[in-house]
Amino acid sequence: MSSGTDFTLAIEGLTVSFDGFKAVDDLNMYIDRNELRVVIGPNGAGKTTVLDLICGKTKATDGSIKFKNTELTRLSEHQIVRAGVGRKFQTPSIYENLTVFENLEISYPKGRGVFGSLTFERTAEIDTQIRKIAAEIFLDQHLEQEAALLSHGQKQWLEIGMLLIQDPELLMLDEPVAGMSVREREQTAELLQRICHGRSVLVIEHDMEFVARIAHRVTVLHQGRILAEGAMEKVQKDPKVIEVYLGH
Numbered sequence: 001m002s003s004g005t006d007f008t009l010a011i012e013g014l015t016v017s018f019d020g021f022k023a024v025d026d027l028n029m030y031i032d033r034n035e036l037r038v039v040i041g042p043n044g045a046g047k048t049t050v051l052d053l054i055c056g057k058t059k060a061t062d063g064s065i066k067f068k069n070t071e072l073t074r075l076s077e078h079q080i081v082r083a084g085v086g087r088k089f090q091t092p093s094i095y096e097n098l099t100v101f102e103n104l105e106i107s108y109p110k111g112r113g114v115f116g117s118l119t120f121e122r123t124a125e126i127d128t129q130i131r132k133i134a135a136e137i138f139l140d141q142h143l144e145q146e147a148a149l150l151s152h153g154q155k156q157w158l159e160i161g162m163l164l165i166q167d168p169e170l171l172m173l174d175e176p177v178a179g180m181s182v183r184e185r186e187q188t189a190e191l192l193q194r195i196c197h198g199r200s201v202l203v204i205e206h207d208m209e210f211v212a213r214i215a216h217r218v219t220v221l222h223q224g225r226i227l228a229e230g231a232m233e234k235v236q237k238d239p240k241v242i243e244v245y246l247g248h
Contacts, residue, residue, distance in 0.1 A: 007066075008033045008170055008200040009054070014063035016053060023049045025224035027063070031170075036196040038203045038211045041221035042244060047204045050221070051172050054202075055087045056080045067170060086168030088176065094158050096148040100139050103147055104130045107162035129165060136194070137161040138187055153184030157191070164195060171195065172202045177210050189213045208236075220244075 009031040016024045024046045031037050039047050052058035054065055056077040065072040072080055095103050108126050134140040137157040142150065147158060156176055163171055176192070177185045185207070192201060192214050205211050211218060211232060218235045220228040228238045235241055 007031060008035075008068060009202070010064075010066040011050075011054075012064045012066075014050075014053060014065060015061050016049060016058060017061045022224050024053065027224070027226060029219060029226070029229075031200050031202060033169075033200055034196055034198065036192060036201045036203065036214055036216045037219060038205055038215040038217075039219045039221060040205065040208075040211060041227070044223075045221040046224040047221055048174060049224075051087060051174060051202070051204065054080075054170075054172065055085060081166075081168075084167075084169040085172070086163035086166055086170070087172040087174075088156075088159050088163060089174055094147045094155055094162065097146065099144050099146055100134065100150070100158060101130060101143040103158055104133055104161055104165055107165050109166050133161045133165050136164065137191065151181075151184070153180040153188070156180065156184075157188070160191070160195075168199065170200045170202065174204045175206065176203060177205065177207055185210055212236075 007030045009029070011027055011029040014024055014027040015022060027050065039050065041047055049058060053060050054072065056072065056075060056079075060073045063073070067080075067083060067085060070083055072083070072085070075083065095106065098106070105126060108129065131140065131143070134143055137160055139150075139154060139157060139161065142154065147155065150158060160173070160176070173192075177188050180188060189210060192203065195201060196216075203214070215232050217230060218232050219226055220235055220238075220241050222244050227244060228235050228241050
């Protein structure tokens with residue numbers, strides 16, 4: 001068994017029961033730095049629950065979640081974010097009435113609080129960082145636009161940007177391309193491949209074509225357990241995986 005030091009995220013024996021039903025059942029999963037891992041599986045497989053456990057929204061019944069050797073199961077949601085874990089939920093939570101620039105500015109960790117926003121040097125630094133992130137998420141031409149006026153896909157990118165500006169070492173995204181146009185999906189694939197340099201990215205996704213494009217490794221969950229894991233080509237040919245997907 002490898003020690004947790006080698007991984008950004010090491011999950012061992014992770015279990016959560018809701019009224020006797022094991023939504024996640026003795027799960028072991030290891031994610032490397034610079035890795036883009038995609039978790040797939042039929043509805044009710046426990047995919048979102050795993051993200052809820054990692055970010056502290058749900059407390060584990062048993063097991064361990066180590067993020068760079070810090071045990072996350074003992075920390076609050078707020079402490080987990082501080083430790084360097086960022087998460088995007090299925091529905092974008094952006095400030096619709098603020099501009100793209102303001103949404104990114106509000107998310108900047110040092111920009112928070114009265115004194116942070118009063119010091120000019122910091123503002124120059126923030127400004128540079130905001131423009132850099134805006135370019136990464138294809139929104140550099142939309143900085144002054146109100147977030148409400150963005151397309152669905154652009155709102156998703158903005159939310160990813162709001163996480164990126166906090167520079168998390170683990171970024172978790174729940175169905176990032178749901179409802180996107182073909183072009184937006186292609187751009188999102190490119191974006192995710194770019195942002196996993198220097199951090200780990202964990203994605204839950206249903207769109208298999210998209211998964212095949214982005215995943216370094218795929219983990220297939222079924223009834224709270226790992227059914228298969230590995231490269232997409234290998235996983236797709238696995239008889240157990242085919243049975244689970246065709247059976248639904």
